[in-house]
Amino acid sequence: MNFPLTRRAALALGAALCTGLGSVPAAWAQSPGNPPMRVILPVGPGSGVDTIVRAAQTALSKALNQPVVIENLPGAGGITGTSALVKAAPDGNTIAVISNNHAVNPSVFKKLPYDSLNDLTPISVVGGSPFLLVVNPKLVPAKTAKELQAFLKVKPEEHNYASSGNGTIIHLAGEMVIDAMEVEVRHVPYKGMGPMLTDIMAGQLEMGVASVASVQGQLKSGALRAIGVLGKSRIASLPDLPTFAEQGFPEVDVMGWFAVVAPAKLPPAQVKRLHEAVVAAFNDLEVMAAMAKQDNVIKPSTPEAARQFLKSEQERYAKIVVKANVKLD
Template identity: 40%
Template sequence: MCLSLLLGRRAAIALSLLSINAAFSPAQAQSTENRPLRLIVPNQAGSGVDAVARSMSSALTAAFGRPIVIENVPGSGGLIGTQQIVRAPKDGSVLGMVSSNHVINPFIYKHVPFDAIKDITPISVIASSPLVLVVNTETVRAKTTREFITELKASPKKFSYGSAGNGTVLHLAAEYFLSEAGVQALHIPYKGTGNMITDIIGGQVHFGMLPLAVAAPQIKAGKLRALAVSTSSRSPALPDVPTVAESGIPNFEFDSWVAIIGPAGLPPAVIASTYQKLKEALATKEIHDSFAAQGFTSMTTTPEQTQPFLISELEKHGKLVKRSGATAD
């Protein structure tokens, strides 16, 4: 479902985050604002989410009026870093930047030490990015998604697709496509996208869903053929590539996103102040251009919109994980 439509429909039933009754005195606010803001990223340095965080650093420093310290805490698919976020002080001195994996992990790990919704304070979804359905240029004859579906149906045991690992966004996006198209293919999980791309280009794997920023250079170089983008509208970076929905699977939409969260129980004043400062930072041309260069679209959802969005994403990804049978590597 389109993110904008979903937010509009769900906003009316959002649980107001401003109903939190925790006290927050002016003295506490002054003390907190004099300290650096810790932004925990539950991903390794150099990852896509880390790149988003670091591209925001100067704009966040200006908007918040204090230094921003980015802390990478990778491990267990993001669980270790997110656990630090949910255990952080409830004063706004520590925030977290999470991705779509936040709503996938509860379904692929047997033991998750926190609740993905109840133990956080959603602040804002700040960026989204389409995925691109790409195929090998030699082993796949199809030039369109409709032709590719026909090819898959004709040889159900022939084709394989790569992903960045079991239960990752790329895995679930491909499974979603196969399910909606009514076709099958063999899943080949990789440890990240590097070797996956190499093998699609080399023909060892036939196709996959790739992040836009990763796929675009290979597509423009003619090393991969793009059939469709996963979002509800075309990407300005690949304007000639239709959406999956345009290509015969109505209502198909799947994107990756990045959100800012805090620990549960943040005071209303902190929530409101943090959101306004984020909104100020994200409104700058610097952020817009930086995100675009990475294949992301900058955006801001209010705290009241963000919670129902995360709940909906949790429900959607739970169904996809069950359908795929994915478990953590």
């Protein structure tokens, strides 16, 4: 699949349902022939992928004709959740939604508890979401990338930016901005997008990279201000917000993607069933409207194309990690 991160893409399927089948039709919950589909999200609530998948939960349940139980398992840049996925039985009742971090991790961790390519079955690279650099407007007066650069060059030892975790795509995207601006800014890692954004809005930190879907409400309320789009193209919901490339920083070019995967050795019949369900769910009219509202680009790939894409992304990020000199604490 030709799904370049620089044009589409940074990185789960429904809300974290503490009650399991609580929001699922009773007939499904009671049917022994329709066990629940376990959907693992290696990210915390409030992240871009989490927001995307929440919008598709009902449609996916209908397409699968079985209830969907969501598990947010954040931690270690997605390793915690992915480890749970690879340990699951390949029976077609467990999937996960991974993002850019999955392709980054082999380059930033000395050892992973799984093989990122061979210990899973790709189902589809579903689509992507643009990233923004956002700031706390009370702490950062800058409204453009050049103004931000000038602000950060004053007392550099006092400035900071947050990420959703060491070595994550959000971390790398932030480093890309800092490197392009040639400034020194302290990195503060968090365990997930939600906590990161909460502390930026609370004034604990100055700025961070986030998906559009995860900050739309905060941008409208004025709790956060967007400085620029990290990808090559402007986005529909913020037509007046220029890209970093437009503002004089062409090196800043990254977006997020998300993909559905299952445990390794999944039978071909189950791969086909899951792929068809994912495609149907994201072709649902209500889901399509929600994706457009979140500025997401949806173009489900085949399982074969997804496998090739994951391999190429892993190779691409290996080069970026070396250039950015990313080191884990």
